[in-house]
Amino acid sequence: MEIDHYTLVAFAKTFGLFYLMVMAGLATLYALWxxxxxxxxRAAKSVLDDEEGPCR
Structure with missing residues (x-):
């Protein structure tokens, strides 16, 4: 079986789409766990704790 350019591009686009969807789902699950x-x-508040006030 010979793989031509168009078949390889279609496979790469399809695989890339599913890969991106899976990675986005995993990132969302991690963030909402x-x-x-x-x-x-704690990370969000630590940035605010370091500030002394407005810049002058």
Whole structure:
């Protein structure tokens, strides 16, 4: 079986789409996982704790 350019491009586009969908789903699950909430809240508040006030 010979693989021509168009077949390879179609396979790469299809595989890339599914790969991107899976990775986006995993990132969303990681961000919304209940046990990660405290870690994200602490990271968000740590930036605000370092500020002394408005820049002058």
């Amino acid at each position: 209940p046990s990660n909430g405290k870690r994200f809240d």
